Amino acid sequence: xxxxxxxxxxxxxxxxxxxxxxxxxxxxxxxxxxxxxxxxxxxxxxxxxxxxxxxxxxxxxxxxxxxxxxxxxxxxxxxxxxxxxxxxxxxxxxxxxxxxxxxxxxxxxxxxxxxxxxxxxxxxxxxxxxxxxxxxxxxxxxxxxxxxxxxxxxxxxxxxxxxxxxxxxxxxxxxxxxxxxxxxxxxxxxxxxxxxxxxxxxxxxxxxxxxxxxxxxxxxxxxxxxxxxxxxxxxxxxxxxxxxxxxxxxxxxxxxxxxxxxxxxxxxxxxxxxxxxxxxxxxxxxxxxxxxxxxxxxxxxxxxxxxxxxxxxxxxxxxxxxxxxxxxxxxxxxxxxxxxxxxxxxxxxxxxxxxxxxxxxxxxxxxxxxxxxxxxxxxxxxxxxxxxxxxxxxxxxxxxxxxxxxxxxxx
Numbered sequence: 001x002x003x004x005x006x007x008x009x010x011x012x013x014x015x016x017x018x019x020x021x022x023x024x025x026x027x028x029x030x031x032x033x034x035x036x037x038x039x040x041x042x043x044x045x046x047x048x049x050x051x052x053x054x055x056x057x058x059x060x061x062x063x064x065x066x067x068x069x070x071x072x073x074x075x076x077x078x079x080x081x082x083x084x085x086x087x088x089x090x091x092x093x094x095x096x097x098x099x100x101x102x103x104x105x106x107x108x109x110x111x112x113x114x115x116x117x118x119x120x121x122x123x124x125x126x127x128x129x130x131x132x133x134x135x136x137x138x139x140x141x142x143x144x145x146x147x148x149x150x151x152x153x154x155x156x157x158x159x160x161x162x163x164x165x166x167x168x169x170x171x172x173x174x175x176x177x178x179x180x181x182x183x184x185x186x187x188x189x190x191x192x193x194x195x196x197x198x199x200x201x202x203x204x205x206x207x208x209x210x211x212x213x214x215x216x217x218x219x220x221x222x223x224x225x226x227x228x229x230x231x232x233x234x235x236x237x238x239x240x241x242x243x244x245x246x247x248x249x250x251x252x253x254x255x256x257x258x259x260x261x262x263x264x265x266x267x268x269x270x271x272x273x274x275x276x277x278x279x280x281x282x283x284x285x286x287x288x289x290x291x292x293x294x295x296x297x298x299x300x301x302x303x304x305x306x307x308x309x310x311x312x313x314x315x316x317x318x319x320x321x322x323x324x325x326x327x328x329x330x331x332x333x334x335x336x337x338x339x340x341x342x343x344x345x346x347x348x349x350x351x352x353x354x355x356x357x358x359x360x361x362x363x364x365x366x367x368x369x370x371x372x373x374x375x376x377x378x379x380x381x382x383x384x385x386x387x388x389x390x391x392x393x394x395x396x397x398x399x400x401x402x403x404x405x406x407x408x409x410x411x
Contacts, residue, residue, distance in 0.1 A: 002344055009337035012330040019323035027218035034222065075175055078234070079109040079154030083144040085403065087162040088119040094162055095128035103171040109153055113144035115403065140402025142245040149240050158234035159249070163406070164190070164272045166232060173270035174234045184239040184262030185253050187228035188270025189213050194278070204380035205276055205283055213268070215320065220266035223312050224258050226320045227251050232272040245402035247297045248290070255317060259308030280376070284383040291325070291391020292400045298325060328389035
């Protein structure tokens with residue numbers, strides 16, 4: 001029995017460490033090795049061999065397509081879609097900001113899809129200059145985006161949150177990714193800004209997000225990203241995938257693109273900004289809601305099926321997605337096994353590991369009282385780790401609706 005408990009404890013601990021640390025370190029090492037090989041190929045090219053010798057034919061075709069597009073100076077037509085539900089406070093600013101993008105006006109179509117709005121969102125979007133405003137019955141963000149894509153005229157369809165402000169060069173950066181014919185999906189990066197009056201350090205989302213973007217950049221460099229974000233992303237119009245409206249695009253589009261033989265890439269030069277949820281409990285509620293939409297994708301949305309995954313991408317999905325969502329269970333099993341091991345026989349090793357786990361939980365409890373940065377980080381980790389379990393509970397108990405309201409404090 002003790003041997004079985006030790007196996008459970010160390011296996012769970014190893015998987016937690018792998019998904020949070022080991023995976024990123026391994027990606028960085030592989031990326032460094034790939035860069036080294038690339039530089040060797042370039043040096044050989046300078047020695048008389050073509051620089052592109054040895055590069056797969058599909059990669060050469062992608063590079064040639066990119067060069068042709070650059071030489072022609074042609075940008076693809078782009079339809080920017082903003083799905084909105086009762087966003088009268090921010091929609092005019094978002095539309096005006098989008099119209100000021102550094103993108104040829106003749107090539108840019110701006111669509112606002114009003115998802116069952118009961119306020120002045122539609123009127124303010126029209127007044128701000130949107131090319132097309134759709135007033136739709138409420139069916140959720142995804143279905144509003146589907147209907148907007150049907151009316152889109154652009155070769156590329158891009159999507160923006162109602163409260164997201166894109167950098168002036170973001171549209172060009174996203175469109176440039178599609179010069180490679182292998183790319184079907186591209187997402188940018190979001191910078192979170194603390195709302196006025198929010199207590200500094202209350203929400204540690206920014207720390208996690210910087211880590212996540214670094215991992216995403218490595219995934220994109222080596223293969224394809226395993227998830228995007230809803231504030232700034234785009235797909236080819238003819239590659240757009242209609243999914244179940246309770247399954248968000250952030251998670252379902254990248255892996256489905258890969259299953260169809262396309263790449264899903266991260267474009268760090270495409271930047272947007274959004275207000276951060278001001279409180280940590282508000283962030284927990286947001287992640288809990290997101291996870292209630294994630295579990296249907298995992299269980300019945302095709303993520304678990306390995307069919308269509310290249311081996312490297314399958315390993316990425318397991319390491320960065322499935323293990324991450326199972327982290328609450330891994331922590332509980334590790335803690336339970338550790339308690340049982342100490343109860344069976346007190347040893348310095350297992351007392352130490354149990355003390356570390358207890359210290360993490362105690363730090364999270366004290367964070368609300370003391371407010372020190374390390375304690376706040378501990379509390380953020382505990383709550384965000386618990387969010388997949390809470391989201392699963394919500395989905396299993398009463399299902400998941402296709403729509404949701406904006407997180408408090410982000411408008």
